[in-house]
Amino acid sequence: MSDVTTTDLYEVTMALSYAREGMDRAATFSLFVRKLPRSRGFLVSAGLEPVLDHLTGFRVTAADVRRFAAALHRDPADLEPLRGTAFRGEVRAVPEGRVVHAGEPLLEVTAPLPQAQLVETFLLNQVSHQTTVASKAARCVLAAGGHPVVDFSLRRTHGPYAGFQAARAGGLVGFAGTSNVAAATRLGMAASGTMAHSYVQAFPDEETAFRAFARAHPGPVTFLVDTYDTAAGVATAARVLRDLARGPGCGIRLDSGDLAAEARRARAILDAAGLPEVRIVVSGGLDESGVAALVRAGAPIDVYAVGTRVGTSADAPYLDSAYKLVEYDGRPVMKLSSAKVTAPGRKQVFRRPGGPDVIALWDEPCPEGAEPLLRTVMRDGRRIGPPDDLAAAHARFVEDVSALPPAARGIDDPEPVVPEVSPRLAELTARVRDRLAAGAAWQRGG
Amino acid sequence: MSDVTTTDLYEVTMALSYAREGMDRAATFSLFVRKLPRSRGFLVSAGLEPVLDHLTGFRVTAADVRRFAAALHRDPADLEPLRGTAFRGEVRAVPEGRVVHAGEPLLEVTAPLPQAQLVETFLLNQVSHQTTVASKAARCVLAAGGHPVVDFSLRRTHGPYAGFQAARAGGLVGFAGTSNVAAATRLGMAASGTMAHSYVQAFPDEETAFRAFARAHPGPVTFLVDTYDTAAGVATAARVLRDLARGPGCGIRLDSGDLAAEARRARAILDAAGLPEVRIVVSGGLDESGVAALVRAGAPIDVYAVGTRVGTSADAPYLDSAYKLVEYDGRPVMKLSSAKVTAPGRKQVFRRPGGPDVIALWDEPCPEGAEPLLRTVMRDGRRIGPPDDLAAAHARFVEDVSALPPAARGIDDPEPVVPEVSPRLAELTARVRDRLAAGAAWQRGG
Structure with a gap:
């Protein structure tokens, strides 16, 4: 499903057209988020x-x-110039788990x-989706204030692949486990889950169900208690x-009703x-807002x-x-129309302790005490270094999130961090805009 | 990714536990949507x-x-009773493309x-996701009032698999095409798409870009016109x-600004x-609300x-x-707690011309002039008949949607159709509830 035809x-x-025109000079594309959703800091x-x-195997x-020819109703011979195209470029990127802001x-x-063009759709798809879900999951961890959070999303994610990525995003930000067996075993995460209402219903009564469950599972068990009367x-x-003398490690799960009152x-x-020592696990339509409300209410909830959501x-x-x-062939470019102006040139982001990030041109010197966020991770189409590790990504998240201003970490009405723009980048943006505006005026006959 | 470990x-x-207890009698699970989102009729x-x-290959x-053993920190020998479990059951289902309502x-x-339990997560995931997206896409077709609608979603769906399903959902409800090459070629849909802003930017000016594009594409072309000055x-x-004498079949695309004004x-x-004859295509953050507003404004937009979104x-x-x-082993069951009461028993839905659907027990006679929605599509784990066809599913959609009350088809504040419940189902629900409530009272010592 994710071959090279998974593309716009x-x-x-x-x-x-580029192949036909011989336009194969170096191009730089920048992947960023223009503006954060209202509920993200x-x-x-x-x-x-x-x-x-994907890039490693792209060919x-x-x-x-x-397939391209079929989609275009062209003769495959017409598409021949694209055959054999592999990705042989360089990738500079912010490692997974790091906190990022609008425009970076x-x-x-x-x-x-x-090459840089053909991979656009897949790159946008992956980074957009996974950054979306990781950013949501991060807020759950913050809302839970130290209590374990587990992922039960697989049944309603947008397909099984999205379910896998949701579990992984949870791992990135420190979830204690996931219900997703495939994800848990592949990612080395704890698997979590016990019984559904249907289990209880399949037995003549709750007690018979609980005893049968305990027979099959000699370790810690968690009983779902709200099938009939909670x-x-x-x-x-x-x-x-x-x-059964089975208290330690065991729990009960509440999945409906007023969870704070039921937990008490x-x-x-x-x-x-x-x-x-028996723990109380809650579920049922929760996200960071629901978790924060329960924590604020002081509900005696453990997981x-x-x-x-x-x-x-x-x-x-x-x-x-x-x-x-x-940038194309050494020439910085940008888009002018409407509100979607983009800044030209290859970039770097400098993270300064105690101050907002600075978005700069890639070859600017790193300010004293700051750290560049983008690292070269691929050169000539080959990874530099081994695949990243979920635990390492999680460690980056923990460090970055603790350095955020409290207002950005807030659950209600978070205030996003606004990065600064370096004087050199601002100057280049103004210069390219003037050049293009002059060109546009000329086109209009102005 | 979608093997049997893709499960909660x-x-x-x-x-x-069921295997250990010898509980392998026939169970019926019903997959339905409790309540529609506010913006769905x-x-x-x-x-x-x-x-x-999935069910055909489930083993x-x-x-x-x-993997199960690893997830449970158990010895694989403990999980041996599950080895070889294949799906050998019956599936009754509403064919794809049909309109359905809450509770059906x-x-x-x-x-x-x-068997019926092990497949739950995957079934919920697929039906929930794809019904979600098809229902959204259907509203776009209604909003466009006969104008073609095309799918450009792949870059921001929740992974490439979700992108494929979004394209397919579009095909189900009558989209004219999709930008997704893999989906278009696999599903026999028209592929759609021309150029990005980056294409225009890679050339010294727009005219050079447009002429180069036309050289590579001798058929109809669509030029993106809003990179600089629209x-x-x-x-x-x-x-x-x-x-170039290239008018017929050609178009321009507007992707920003006030689309109605720009189109005029x-x-x-x-x-x-x-x-x-040159067509105007619009894009940029549109969904059914945006499309409906443009149609209402009488904007001269073709696609x-x-x-x-x-x-x-x-x-x-x-x-x-x-x-x-x-139902388990011939005994109808239901859940009592809180608001999530479910109706017991195997069901059928009867669609009556001119009246709301009736949710009934599966063995009730079909009312005069009505049609049963659930068809037996799998028996003993084998499909009955060949795989369904996207065109046939689309034809079902067209017929069902035209029979909906106008208020359910509305874009703003649609009124969902509320199905009736047959007297026999209502009677069974009351009887099972009483039986369970008596049991719960007994459990409480009441």
């Missing part, structure tokens, strides 16, 4: 690893050429123009756990039964399971991302 | 074909057992309990098209240049390209879907 048709029409960089895998085969390049590709379900769970009632029942980033399911040509 | 862990823990059934493919291998089963699975871009496009201005320029169903990126056990 226009990448192919453009690449064909920062973004978490994600998607780079699958991008590098237009004869079969691809036939997450990734810059420098490659012969047709308080009765908690009492039954307590009775079974006590009878459940805690009281469990404590009265001499089971203070927060988030699902659909997080796996789909429901309040902001996409980012205003762009993959823009910023 | 709890399907595995439950199936293992109806849903379009989608996702069945990939579901049937727990030794490698899957090892889209699909019912009847199979030995462990009116000047339209004039340049007109000049190039006239010079562009139309005037093109008409004045003697190019009344509407929708993207991100439709491919992610941005205003309602998920459905409140459920996969609920409704």
Whole structure:
């Protein structure tokens, strides 16, 4: 599904024209997010690893050429100039897990123009989607204030691949586990989950169900207690756990109703039964807002399971991302029309302790005490260094997020960080705009 | 990525317990949407074909057992009872493309309990996602009032698989094409797309860019005119098209600004240049609301390209879907807690001309003049009949949508259709609720 035909048709029409015109000089495209959704104070960089895998294997085969030709209703011979095109360029990128802001390049590709163009759609797709979901998941971790958060989203993500990426995004920002078996085992994350309402319903009554479950699972178990009457379900769970001497590591799960009130009632029942160590897990339509409200209410909840709303980033399911040509054959370029002006030139982002980031030209010197965010991760179409590690990405996230201003980390009405623009980049932007505006005026006969 | 480990862990823990308890009698699960999002008046059934493919190939291998064991920190020998489990059940489902409403089963699975349970996550994922996107896309077609709509969503869908499904959803509801080459060629849809702003920027000026593009593409071309100054871009496009005598089938694309005003201005320029046949394509953040506003404004637009907001169903990126056990071993079951009450028993939906649908028990006689929506599509784990066809699904959509009340088809504040419940189903629901409530009261010591 992710071969080179997983692309917008226009990448192919453009690449064909470039090939015909001999326009294969180096082009730099910059991938960035123009503006953050209202409910985001920062973004978490994600998607780079699958991008590098894709670029490493990118090669237009004869079969691809036939598909391109079919899509264009052309003779495959007409598309022949594209056959064999592989990605041989350079990628500079912000490593996964780092916090990024509006306007900052997450990734810059420098490659012969047709190559850099053909990979646009896939790169935008991966980085946009995964950064979207990682940024949503990050807010859940912040909202939970130290309590474990687990991912239950697979059933309603946009396909199984999106479910895998949602689990991975959770791992990036520090989720304690995921319900997704494929993701957990492939990523080395903890797998989480116990029983559904249907399980309880399949038995004559709750107690029979809980006892059967415990027979099959000699380790810690978590009983779902709200299939019929929640308080009765908690009492039954307590009775079974006590009878079997199975308290430590065990839990009950609440999936409906007023979760704060139900958790308090459940805690009281469990404590009265001499089971203070039995944990309370909650689920059911939660995202960072729901988690924050429960934490604020002081509800005695031990684990927060988030699902659909997080796996789909429901309040902001996409980012205003762009993959823009910023330089061709050494000439900085930009777009002028309407509000979508882009800054020209290859860039770097400098992160300064205690101050906002500076977006600069790529060859500007790094300010004293600052750190450049974009690293060269691919050269001549080959990865530099081994694949990145989820644990390393998580460590970057932890460090970056702790350095954010509290207002950017807020759950309600977060204030996004606004990066500065270096004087050299501002000057170049003004110069290119003037040049292009003069050209446009000339076109109009002005 | 979509093997049997693409599942929530709890399907595995439950199936293992069922196997241990010898609970392998027939269970029926019903997949339905509880409540429609505020901005939906109806849903379009989608996702069945990939579901049937998955069920056909479903088989727990030794490698899957090892993954399950790893996820559970158990010895693979403990999971041995699940090895070899294949899907051998029956599926009754609403064919793709049909209009459905809240509470109506889209699909019912009847199979030995462990089989029916193990497939839950994948089935919910597919049907929820694809029905979500098809229902959003359907509204775009209605909003466009007969003008062609094309899908440009691949760059920001939740991964490439979601991009493929978005293109397919468009095909289901009658989109004229998609930018997605893989989807277009695999599904037999028209591929659509021409050039990006970066293309224009890579040349010294717009006219040079347009002429180069026309050289590479001798057929109809569409020029993107808003890279610098939109009116000047339209004039340049007109000049190039006239010079090359390339009007018929050609177009210009507007991607920014006030699209209605820009389209009027562009139309005037093109008409004045003697190019009344050149089409105006618009794109840029459109969904059904944007399309409806442009149609209402009488903007001279020929083709509407929708993207991100439709491919992610941005205003309602998920459905409140459920996969609920409704019968086990001949015994109707339901859930009581909180607001999430479900109706017990295997069901059928009868569609009556001129009246709302009736949700009934599956063995009720079909009312005079009505049509049953659920068809048996799989028996003993094998498809009945050949795979469905996108064109046939589209034909079903066209017929069903034309029979909807106008208020359900509305773009602003649509009124969802509320199906009726048959007296026999209502009676069974009351009886099962009473039986369970008595059980719960007994559990509480009431």
